[in-house]
Amino acid sequence: MSSGAKVVTAYAKQTTKTVPTTGWKILPNIKNGLSVNNTLTDSEMLSGSRIKSAGMVTGGEVAGEIETELQYGVYDELLEAAFFNEWQADARNTKLKKLSIGDTKKMFAISKDFSDINVNHVFTGCVINSLKIDITTDNLIKANFGVMGQGYQHSKETSFAKSPATATVGKPASGLSIGTIKKDGADIGICVESFSFEIDNGAEVQKCLGDNIYGGNIVAMLANISGSLTLAYGVKSHDLIVNQLTGATVSLEIPISFNETDKYIIKIPKMQVSGEIPSPSGSDLVTVDVSYTVVEESPIIEKHQA
Template identity: 35%
Template sequence: MSKGSSQLTRIGVETKVGVAATAWQTLGFVSNSLDAAPQTTESQTIKDSRIAAGTLVTGVEVTGDIETEFAYGIHDAILECVAFNSWNNNILTFGGTTRKTFSIVRGFSDVDIYYLFTGCHINQWALSITDQGIVTSKFSIMGMGRVASDKAPTGTTTAAPIATPFTSLSVGDILIDGAVKDGMCASQLDLTIDNSMQVQKCLGKKDNNGIGAILETIMKGSGSITISWSKNTAALYEKQFLNQPIGIEWPLIDSAGNKYIIKLPKVLLSAPLPSGGGADLLTTQFSFTVADVAPTITRVPVVVTP
């Protein structure tokens, strides 16, 4: 029997796609659904009875989500995998072309069961901020290989870093087109980066479950922001009918003073008019999609004065 507190997740950067890493970073997580599922095909063979011939495994699909509490610095390497780019002068630009993959270990240490997933690409990253809670970050994974063992993979292992998660109180001024707008109080903010990845199946790739490659296609950015109804909100509402883009920017600042600044330079909006009862605070939810210009994250580490 196994208990939830004995679960572990470790990640390691691969030097070659699909080849297991040798250095491991323990990752703190809220939930981990990374798993393999056999893909089967039903045999159509007719025999000397009416009994079906059964199914055959004709492929294996490795997918799942790792949900975490978002904190400064602890996901920077994974975000490079999402962005297909490296940090450059503390700026990470999404929609690049530099492939980075991970090996990921799911372990159940109290019963000595470990699963190694290789060739793991990050297909989607979802960031969610509510008006009262911890900021969450979910990574959706597509992998190539899977191995089960009663021992954890060998190599150096680093303990999970200690970091204080961002909360709703970590959000600084939300800028619309570079300015704070009067009367526009935001109460929910969500962002999803989607690499629109597809699996390329190839004959002869038995070691990778028939997978020759996992390829990124169009990078899509989308999300939503819930805003109190006001004159300025109404002006924002009108922009959807003219297909006028806006820019959205917001910082996340932890208790030590470290900061991320998330910038969406050009997004297109869609929103309904607000609706509510006499005792309600009126809000409307703007859905947005990224257009033309790549989103970025800028990291600003706190400067400690001696």
């Protein structure tokens, strides 16, 4: 029998098809949902009886989500991978780095060890296809990384993660960690109850004839970047959602502070919004749900450090 508390996840950058033997790091997480699924295709051959012939494995998929609590600096490599880019230093400010959507694919090997029963899994050629950041009141900020992979192995002898570095303890954040939210460069001026930010890289697994059951390549398509806000209903939130009548774009900034100096700022230069007019009952606190889609310019995550 295994305990969920004894599941250990680690990851390492991967540059070849083989499992890395160095560079492993423990990855703190709430839940590692990575799994493997194979396709068993039935045979249609008749063999002289009514018992069907054995099927054959003809394909497979490596995929899943890694759910975490957003911590300062701990998931920077995975954020890079989700943006298909690298953190860029700011020429005028050595304490500032920026991350935007790019075309640089990063691959990882990710292990999932049930350490108490010594059953060990590794998923290779992994790409971060999606990212979701959820911010609500009264909760820690959550981040979900959607993973697609190209290989899988298992072992009942030893972990594939060789001598992993111990987990980095990061600084968490909550809904109380959010600073002044800005719309078009000025204070949004209305209560924001929740905010979400999502990247879907639209990655596709390319399979070719031959020995590549989980795919030989992963190719990112058009990035779909979207999210939502829940706002108290008032003149300011009305002024935001009426932009859907013309398709006009607005900008948004969400600062996440981990202490006085260390913070991320999610900046969305251009987004189009949509939302329905609220229909509350007499006992409801009136809010409006706003959906947005990022257009024309890349969103940016700024990393400010001491």
